[in-house]
Amino acid sequence: MLSRRIIPCLDVRDGRVVKGVRFRDHIDVGDVVELARRYRDAGADELVFYDIGASPEGRSVSIDWVERIGRELDIPFCVAGGVRDVATARAVLQAGADKISINTPALERPALIDELSAAFGVQCVVVGIDSTREPDGEWRVRSHSGDPAAMRSPGRSTLAWMHEVQDRGAGEIVLNCIGSDGSCDGYDLAQLSAARALCRVPLVASGGAGRVEHFIDAFRHADVDAALAASVFHSGAIAIPDLKRDLNQAGIPVRLV
């Protein structure tokens, strides 16, 4: 049986891991390879490295730290941020990444999803969606969320966008619920369940994990394939071996190391 995945997300700036709350106030938490190795040893199933400087600054992800991780790491990893064309994606994948995740560039030019899936197969193409519930009750996407000052509202419905990205060749979707991100109050189960209902490809929950029960809820009630979190892991509030033991006891299939 396929296990549910636990994915620490590391925000990277200039080869260093940083963390922020609600996308703000980034502080340095360590060298990217050192942290990657530590999470691998703890039993992380996969890692996402998000180049937080790339998209807002309009530049591509730098390749050297991707290569450093690729030489060291023997679990899958995904690189997000700043991939806006096939050539950049190819360079990132050849540097050792297993997948590339696109967010703002896909909203700006949706055909990018088609191009990437045609070039590398859908399994390499992750679409990240930042989403929040607006006053009228609709969930709508946000772009340029790497920098709060630059964040924009393109006006797209989150669920309609999820539908479109799958048709264009997204092999996996990370739904980051901005309202719950950094809150540690739990994943946005209502939004994730609505997404799950129309998501044929693997769905990754993101934003809001604070306690072990939040992970259990996301797997049990929103039926997500993976749960992504950052601050609870970086702060040490939740240790991955403990989390996996508890998930296993709750009857959720996980990879125990």
Place this chain on the structure above:
Amino acid sequence: MIALIDAGGANLGSVRNALERLGASVRIVRDAGELRDASATIVPGVGAAGPAMRLLRERGFTTVLRAMDRPMLGICLGMQLLFEASEEQDTECLGLLPGVVRPLPPSAGIRVPHIGWNELDVRCADPILAGVAPGARAYFVHGYAAPVTDACIATATHGTSFAAVVRRGSIWGTQFHPERSAAVGASILRNFLARANANREAA
């Protein structure tokens, strides 16, 4: 020297890194002539069957691989290419193993592509699986899968059962990515390298 065939697969670098971590000397080859000095050959693969087979043909690999008498390992798409054909872009493959590669059928709760860590169900003992504990999990990323035939030595289940590890003579294949399967994957690659070394010493 282990030859790593460049069939346009995006995981070329990861496989090279994994082999080098195990102390192997690796050469990425783009021409069939370069396979002469290799003690073993690996066909890694991420991508689609059609373009990969086209590339193998253009670079003269198909004939050499069909006649290969030294250890060979196909990974992911590389394993699928060992079969007769793939329904992915209706591609004729190498035909080293009987059977046709077909799309994984989606069903309730079964997401395709199959992405993640799944259990290996070992059907028969094999040197390449030495040290792999019962219930061990490996990392899969694929939308197409190969049938369970006599060549299948381990299966995995995602809705349906499919070939996770295959073997015929000195040809092996893994549907999952050993280079991304932590300690389980390292064991399998180490076992394959041991076969390659044994073969070289015998020769």
